Amino acid sequence: MPSCDVLVAGAGLAGLTTALAAADGGASVWLVAKGHAATHWSHGGLDLAAPPGTVGGGEGVALLARRPGHPYEIVAEDLPAGLARVRRALDAAGLAYEGDLASPHGRIPTAVGATRPAGVLPGAQAAARAPWRPGEGLLVVGFERFRDFAAPAVAASLARPLPWAGAPRPERVTAVGVTLPGLAERRNLDGLDLARAFDDPSWRGPALDAIARAVEPHRGDGELRVAFPAVLGLADHPAVAAALDARLGGPWFEIPLVPPSVPGLRLYEAMVAALRAARVAVQVGFAVSAAIRTPDGRVAGLATAAAGRPFPIRAGQVVLATGGFASGGLVATADGRVEEPILGLPVEAPPQPAWLAPSMFDPAGHPLEAAGIRTDRKLRPVGPTGERAERGVRIAGALLAGARALRERSGDGIAIASGERAARLALARTVGALAVPSGPVAAGPAAGPEGRGAR
């Protein structure tokens, strides 16, 4: 049975941050996940906190941290360290992000022609937040035969004052369709196909020529900013961005699309590259089914549902970062219960009659959104009266109770801060102090510190 110091369940931002922080701290780490996470579904930025009424991320975090029962109440202090760690990994992959806790949210365009407040932004989305100067226009570029981004509709919507909610906006918004080479023969084109096409230098050149030619006639007297669907390269995105800079000679930005999110994939790949460099064993397709326990009931590892029989992994410290409902970290049953399926932890959730708000756009957010596991300050799960519910486990990310992540735009910040904190606390118990607990689960002498496949 392989063993490690820290075992993380979940490959979302929370699990990735936990694993990286633990490995940076010298622990041997395994990260297992049932599948891919919200990274692949959302915009690739890092939303820290933008609850209504706030102007900047730091202000948002401070506001939420004062709310009793909100995860930021416990984890806000770990956000700067966690954010710095994630950004080091992104920098190393050539994905320099823009913004920090001091940046104002601004309002940036979305793929349906609305706008949203932003957190820390991928470099390729940063120009969307720069203040609009007088006379400056926006040109929305679409690609012929690519159905996931309707440039004319996006431009028509953004030309109205409504989506900008009073924020400064471009003086004129227009759209142009570009025919990229070779796409006429392509079928089933999605954003990922285009991103991979841009990765190919021999295709990229003619494609960027076509784009530059199409943009040129739209340069009038005033300045022009150009928006693209977020498909400008995957593995080689930094090179695509540099080439586009050179070709356009002016500001441009990407608008993230429906899943699969190319900016999200870049973020995920950058984090996994950092984890591999830190010799973390990253195993996707490993669904945790049960816990391994010491005779006195402390969690001492996890068993994943492998072919034929469960695959046990022993660990000194376990961090559960299995996400909320969308990822299966929480499950709602037909008879009105909300469950945490791995350990059966007590879940804090409203009773079923209150699961649904009368309005989809209720300003308070969705009632079930705040469901999750309640913890103590050390992120250890507790029951309704504050008693310890389980030993040997910490909770991170969207599985924590008390946040309305979509409403508050706080999900990424909570994931990063709680991951950093969970790793810090686990490290304090692991490295040098406690290795792997002994007992019947230890079938033989403890294995070396290196987990299997740890490269």
Next chain:
Amino acid sequence: MTPGAQPYLPPAAAPPLPAAGAAVIGLDVVRLAGFTADACLKCNVCNTVCPVARVTDRFPGPKYVGPQAQRFRSDQARSPQSARPQRVPRSPVTPLSLLEPPARPGGPGRQTAPRPLSPDLTVDWCSGCGFCTRACPAGVEIAEINSRARAVLRVQNAAPRLAGVPLRRRPLRDWALGQTDLLGRLGVPLAPLANAFLGSRRLRSLVQAVAGIHRDAPVPRFAGRTFRAAWRRAGHPLPRPGAAVSVGADGRFPRPDRAVVYFHGCAANYQEPRVAESVVAVLARNGLETIVPDQVCCGLPLISNGYYAEARRKATRNIASLAEWAAAGYRIVTASTSCGHTLKAEYRTMLDLDDPAARSVAGATWDIMEFLADLHESGRLDTQFGSLAGPGGTARPLLYHAPCQLRSQGIGLPALDLLALVPGLEPIDLDHDCCGVAGTYGLKEEKYEVAMAVGAGLFDKIRAVDPARAPAAACDSETCRWQIERATGRPTLHPVEFLAEAYRAAAPSGQRPADGPGPSVDDRPADARGAPPEPGSTASA
């Protein structure tokens, strides 16, 4: 009781737990793989990891052929076990025609021609590699849904048969690719002739024309003698099916803590006995005897070519033989990741063989690398490896590809850690999804180009390393080894062969370990292993 409340038992004694999905929703999703489609979020994550969709637009991707198309499959079309051949209407199938009410003789609804069982023929492009299933956040068993749908396509396009042999070209080809046992039994006695045949480009072109197997696709050469024959000659027993497993002092076989049961599969028997030999030698070095039980092809090539009924017959025979050993407490090891995954999972998930015997076999089966890693983790592996360093003692990079059938077993990449124990070897994970061949997929003339495109990144990574520095590559799956070797010219061996070699290097010169590897049935000299390729040393020149 929540699953978390169950105490963990050591694998040997533990009843197999259901898959996580089953624990979550309380259904036996293993048998109901098709119904996991209902959990699909339409998030497209599966499409981001599919190696086939990455290289061709002909395949729309796992989401469309899996959970989406599943909604249009009738109950019959979901189950290859019960699907019956059906005449396909001549009129083209359109999405609208599929929405028409089913024809019920004499019943209400418009009378229409019989509809095809399968709404989407492009599912045939799925190679079955399983990346989609492993990436899906919602637990949709996409690859499993696709495999069943492909089997139904096969039934739908059934050709007339003569003595069980299909009479049309591609059904014949697909059937023949499943007959690894039959081909092995014919090929080994005729090895020189068969190998010359397979090595001839002109004859391979003929095979392509007649049977649709691409002339450049990798096919292995037959060994001069099967592993089983060599094993018997060396005086080892080959227990018959049903022979009572007699264990202990008076029995013929050592106790389960002194021996393991070895499922060699087809490749190690007919084509690569040197792999079997290495398994025996490595086990012997660790004080474990090898028992070679009665067995036939695990059935995977039949499953992936849609011949479920025949696969089931093979499976039933293997289960009957292996369950006895499992019941007596033996671990079953295999060095074929395909066989391993089939014994562990596909008998249940694909063939619906879900009785206690099948479960006990699944629970007792170990990949050889998983088994050795387990020995190591409990401090019982002999780690006195000799050095495999290059000239002047320089460490050699060993380029390692993890095959999909290993990944699907959910046991990590144990070979990497074991190879790292060998002085002078620096295992490097090539970190590429798929070599393209996916069992028999890449052999088919219409799939060959797609398969080569899927593996191109892997081949480039191998070619980028000078053969003088890294004379050989490693991979746990036979068909992937052949594909990599054919595409790059780099000899590609099973990781266990490197371990056996390292043990040999540790033994005093000229002396083999006491419980030696038995008779040499290798089809190429030992010192040719790891050397740069000789012209014509790959499967087909």
